[in-house]
Amino acid sequence: DSGVTQTxxxxxxxxxxxxxxxxxxxxxDLSVYWYQQSLDQGLQFLIxxxxxxxxxxxxxxxxxxxxxxxxxxxxxxLSSLELGDxxxxxxxxxxxxxxxxxxxxxxxxxxxx
Amino acid sequence: AQSVTxxxxxxxxxxxxxxxxxxxxxxxxxxxxxxxxxxxNQGLQLLLKYLSGSTLVKGINGFEAEFNKSQTSFxxxxxxxxxxxxxxxxxxxxxxxxxxxxxxxxxxRLKVLA
Numbered sequence: 001d002s003g004v005t006q007t008x009x010x011x012x013x014x015x016x017x018x019x020x021x022x023x024x025x026x027x028x029d030l031s032v033y034w035y036q037q038s039l040d041q042g043l044q045f046l047i048x049x050x051x052x053x054x055x056x057x058x059x060x061x062x063x064x065x066x067x068x069x070x071x072x073x074x075x076x077x078l079s080s081l082e083l084g085d086x087x088x089x090x091x092x093x094x095x096x097x098x099x100x101x102x103x104x105x106x107x108x109x110x111x112x113x
Numbered sequence: 114a115q116s117v118t119x120x121x122x123x124x125x126x127x128x129x130x131x132x133x134x135x136x137x138x139x140x141x142x143x144x145x146x147x148x149x150x151x152x153x154n155q156g157l158q159l160l161l162k163y164l165s166g167s168t169l170v171k172g173i174n175g176f177e178a179e180f181n182k183s184q185t186s187f188x189x190x191x192x193x194x195x196x197x198x199x200x201x202x203x204x205x206x207x208x209x210x211x212x213x214x215x216x217x218x219x220x221x222r223l224k225v226l227a
Contacts, residue, residue, distance in 0.1 A: 055212050105156055
Protein backbone atom coordinates (compact mmCIF):
# COMPACT_ATOMS: atom_id res chain seq x y z
CA ASP A 1 0.00 0.00 0.00
CA SER A 2 1.59 3.23 -1.21
CA GLY A 3 -0.55 5.47 0.98
CA VAL A 4 -2.06 7.19 -2.06
CA THR A 5 -5.79 6.65 -2.48
CA GLN A 6 -7.89 7.14 -5.58
CA THR A 7 -11.63 7.05 -6.03
CA UNK A 8 -13.55 5.66 -7.71
CA UNK A 9 -11.78 2.47 -8.72
CA UNK A 10 -13.90 2.05 -11.84
CA UNK A 11 -16.01 4.51 -13.77
CA UNK A 12 -18.23 3.77 -16.74
CA UNK A 13 -19.85 6.65 -18.56
CA UNK A 14 -21.04 7.76 -21.96
CA UNK A 15 -19.52 10.00 -24.59
CA UNK A 16 -20.10 13.68 -23.97
CA UNK A 17 -20.32 13.29 -20.21
CA UNK A 18 -18.15 14.81 -17.48
CA UNK A 19 -16.46 12.92 -14.65
CA UNK A 20 -14.30 13.77 -11.65
CA UNK A 21 -11.51 11.58 -10.38
CA UNK A 22 -10.24 12.07 -6.86
CA UNK A 23 -6.84 11.53 -5.33
CA UNK A 24 -5.60 11.77 -1.75
CA UNK A 25 -1.81 11.93 -1.50
CA UNK A 26 0.34 10.33 1.16
CA UNK A 27 0.36 12.19 4.43
CA UNK A 28 2.86 15.03 4.20
CA ASP A 29 3.32 14.93 0.43
CA LEU A 30 2.80 18.33 -1.14
CA SER A 31 3.07 17.37 -4.79
CA VAL A 32 0.47 15.50 -6.81
CA TYR A 33 0.93 14.20 -10.33
CA TRP A 34 -1.67 12.83 -12.72
CA TYR A 35 -0.82 10.26 -15.39
CA GLN A 36 -2.90 8.58 -18.08
CA GLN A 37 -2.18 4.99 -19.12
CA SER A 38 -3.70 3.82 -22.37
CA LEU A 39 -2.87 0.99 -24.72
CA ASP A 40 -1.83 3.23 -27.58
CA GLN A 41 -0.12 6.07 -25.68
CA GLY A 42 1.45 4.25 -22.76
CA LEU A 43 2.00 6.16 -19.53
CA GLN A 44 1.72 9.89 -20.12
CA PHE A 45 2.23 12.71 -17.66
CA LEU A 46 -0.79 15.00 -17.55
CA ILE A 47 -0.30 17.63 -14.87
CA UNK A 48 1.38 18.37 -11.56
CA UNK A 49 0.25 20.40 -8.58
CA UNK A 50 2.43 21.51 -5.72
CA UNK A 51 0.87 22.81 -2.52
CA UNK A 52 -2.23 23.98 -4.32
CA UNK A 53 -0.63 25.52 -7.38
CA UNK A 54 -0.15 24.15 -10.85
CA UNK A 55 3.53 23.32 -11.34
CA UNK A 56 3.83 21.60 -14.70
CA UNK A 57 1.67 20.54 -17.60
CA UNK A 58 2.18 17.62 -19.90
CA UNK A 59 0.00 16.14 -22.59
CA UNK A 60 -3.25 17.26 -21.04
CA UNK A 61 -6.18 18.03 -23.29
CA UNK A 62 -8.07 21.29 -22.92
CA UNK A 63 -11.17 19.26 -22.02
CA UNK A 64 -9.31 18.08 -18.92
CA UNK A 65 -8.57 20.17 -15.86
CA UNK A 66 -7.33 19.57 -12.36
CA UNK A 67 -6.98 21.28 -9.04
CA UNK A 68 -5.43 20.70 -5.66
CA UNK A 69 -7.34 21.74 -2.58
CA UNK A 70 -6.05 23.21 0.71
CA UNK A 71 -6.14 19.76 2.32
CA UNK A 72 -3.86 18.66 -0.57
CA UNK A 73 -6.26 16.23 -2.18
CA UNK A 74 -6.58 16.64 -5.91
CA UNK A 75 -9.31 16.20 -8.49
CA UNK A 76 -8.99 15.57 -12.20
CA UNK A 77 -11.99 16.71 -14.21
CA LEU A 78 -12.61 15.20 -17.63
CA SER A 79 -15.35 16.71 -19.77
CA SER A 80 -16.93 16.15 -23.19
CA LEU A 81 -15.66 12.61 -22.94
CA GLU A 82 -14.71 10.68 -26.04
CA LEU A 83 -14.18 6.98 -26.60
CA GLY A 84 -10.44 7.61 -26.74
CA ASP A 85 -10.41 8.92 -23.19
CA UNK A 86 -10.94 5.39 -21.92
CA UNK A 87 -7.82 4.66 -19.90
CA UNK A 88 -6.34 4.06 -16.49
CA UNK A 89 -5.70 7.31 -14.66
CA UNK A 90 -3.05 7.29 -11.98
CA UNK A 91 -2.32 9.79 -9.31
CA UNK A 92 1.10 9.92 -7.68
CA UNK A 93 2.43 11.99 -4.83
CA UNK A 94 5.85 13.01 -3.62
CA UNK A 95 7.53 15.20 -1.09
CA UNK A 96 9.25 17.47 -3.59
CA UNK A 97 12.84 17.93 -2.73
CA UNK A 98 13.24 14.34 -1.61
CA UNK A 99 14.87 13.08 -4.79
CA UNK A 100 11.63 13.06 -6.73
CA UNK A 101 10.45 9.57 -5.83
CA UNK A 102 6.76 9.27 -6.59
CA UNK A 103 4.26 6.98 -4.91
CA UNK A 104 1.42 5.79 -7.11
CA UNK A 105 -2.19 5.17 -6.27
CA UNK A 106 -4.08 2.11 -7.54
CA UNK A 107 -5.63 4.06 -10.40
CA UNK A 108 -9.10 4.78 -11.69
CA UNK A 109 -10.19 2.82 -14.73
CA UNK A 110 -12.38 4.99 -16.93
CA UNK A 111 -14.49 3.39 -19.63
CA UNK A 112 -16.31 5.66 -22.05
CA UNK A 113 -19.07 3.95 -24.02
CA ALA B 114 13.54 17.29 -23.02
CA GLN B 115 13.99 13.73 -21.94
CA SER B 116 12.96 10.50 -23.61
CA VAL B 117 13.09 6.87 -22.59
CA THR B 118 13.34 3.83 -24.84
CA UNK B 119 12.57 0.34 -23.70
CA UNK B 120 13.74 -1.78 -26.56
CA UNK B 121 11.77 -4.92 -25.79
CA UNK B 122 8.00 -4.84 -25.56
CA UNK B 123 7.84 -8.46 -24.40
CA UNK B 124 10.40 -10.75 -22.81
CA UNK B 125 9.57 -14.42 -22.21
CA UNK B 126 11.95 -16.28 -19.92
CA UNK B 127 11.89 -19.60 -18.12
CA UNK B 128 11.65 -19.77 -14.37
CA UNK B 129 15.01 -19.62 -12.57
CA UNK B 130 16.72 -18.18 -15.65
CA UNK B 131 18.37 -14.75 -15.57
CA UNK B 132 16.74 -11.78 -17.25
CA UNK B 133 17.76 -8.34 -18.42
CA UNK B 134 15.26 -5.63 -19.36
CA UNK B 135 16.82 -2.84 -21.35
CA UNK B 136 16.31 0.87 -20.91
CA UNK B 137 18.02 3.72 -22.70
CA UNK B 138 17.38 7.37 -22.11
CA UNK B 139 18.12 10.68 -23.72
CA UNK B 140 18.51 13.92 -21.82
CA UNK B 141 20.42 17.16 -22.05
CA UNK B 142 20.43 17.55 -18.26
CA UNK B 143 21.14 15.33 -15.30
CA UNK B 144 18.41 12.84 -14.52
CA UNK B 145 17.23 10.50 -11.86
CA UNK B 146 16.35 7.02 -13.08
CA UNK B 147 13.69 4.64 -11.85
CA UNK B 148 12.28 1.21 -12.51
CA UNK B 149 8.67 0.52 -11.59
CA UNK B 150 6.72 -2.71 -11.75
CA UNK B 151 3.02 -3.01 -12.49
CA UNK B 152 1.27 -6.27 -11.63
CA UNK B 153 -2.04 -6.99 -13.39
CA ASN B 154 -4.81 -4.64 -12.28
CA GLN B 155 -2.56 -2.80 -9.87
CA GLY B 156 -0.73 0.49 -9.61
CA LEU B 157 2.98 1.07 -10.06
CA GLN B 158 5.43 -0.01 -7.40
CA LEU B 159 8.99 1.29 -7.20
CA LEU B 160 11.61 -1.42 -7.75
CA LEU B 161 14.71 0.73 -7.51
CA LYS B 162 16.11 4.14 -8.25
CA TYR B 163 19.37 5.78 -9.19
CA LEU B 164 19.95 9.23 -7.79
CA SER B 165 23.74 9.48 -7.53
CA GLY B 166 26.75 7.57 -6.26
CA SER B 167 27.31 3.90 -6.97
CA THR B 168 26.20 2.98 -10.46
CA LEU B 169 24.97 -0.45 -9.35
CA VAL B 170 21.65 -0.11 -7.62
CA LYS B 171 19.92 -2.89 -5.74
CA GLY B 172 16.17 -2.94 -5.37
CA ILE B 173 13.39 -5.07 -4.02
CA ASN B 174 12.61 -8.67 -4.98
CA GLY B 175 16.21 -9.39 -6.00
CA PHE B 176 16.33 -6.89 -8.85
CA GLU B 177 19.30 -4.66 -9.60
CA ALA B 178 20.17 -2.12 -12.26
CA GLU B 179 23.32 -0.51 -13.52
CA PHE B 180 23.57 3.11 -14.57
CA ASN B 181 25.89 3.59 -17.52
CA LYS B 182 26.32 7.27 -18.26
CA SER B 183 28.39 6.84 -21.41
CA GLN B 184 25.80 4.54 -22.95
CA THR B 185 22.88 6.40 -21.37
CA SER B 186 21.44 3.11 -20.19
CA PHE B 187 19.84 1.79 -17.04
CA UNK B 188 19.22 -1.91 -17.62
CA UNK B 189 17.34 -3.98 -15.08
CA UNK B 190 18.57 -7.46 -14.16
CA UNK B 191 17.61 -10.39 -12.03
CA UNK B 192 19.79 -13.50 -11.77
CA UNK B 193 16.92 -15.94 -11.28
CA UNK B 194 13.28 -15.12 -11.99
CA UNK B 195 10.15 -16.55 -10.44
CA UNK B 196 6.67 -17.01 -11.84
CA UNK B 197 5.58 -14.18 -9.55
CA UNK B 198 7.84 -11.75 -11.44
CA UNK B 199 5.44 -11.86 -14.38
CA UNK B 200 4.40 -8.23 -14.75
CA UNK B 201 4.97 -5.07 -16.76
CA UNK B 202 8.13 -3.12 -16.03
CA UNK B 203 8.54 0.58 -16.68
CA UNK B 204 11.71 2.61 -16.83
CA UNK B 205 11.35 6.31 -16.02
CA UNK B 206 13.51 9.40 -15.85
CA UNK B 207 12.98 12.66 -14.08
CA UNK B 208 14.80 15.94 -13.88
CA UNK B 209 17.01 16.43 -10.83
CA UNK B 210 15.34 19.72 -10.03
CA UNK B 211 12.20 21.60 -10.87
CA UNK B 212 9.07 19.56 -11.33
CA UNK B 213 10.51 16.03 -11.09
CA UNK B 214 7.82 14.83 -13.47
CA UNK B 215 8.41 11.38 -14.88
CA UNK B 216 8.93 10.47 -18.49
CA UNK B 217 8.13 6.81 -18.86
CA UNK B 218 9.24 4.24 -21.36
CA UNK B 219 6.64 2.18 -23.16
CA UNK B 220 7.07 -0.74 -20.80
CA UNK B 221 8.35 -4.31 -21.08
CA ARG B 222 6.03 -7.20 -20.38
CA LEU B 223 8.01 -9.91 -18.61
CA LYS B 224 6.43 -13.34 -18.85
CA VAL B 225 8.02 -16.04 -16.74
CA LEU B 226 7.34 -19.54 -18.02
CA ALA B 227 7.24 -22.69 -15.90
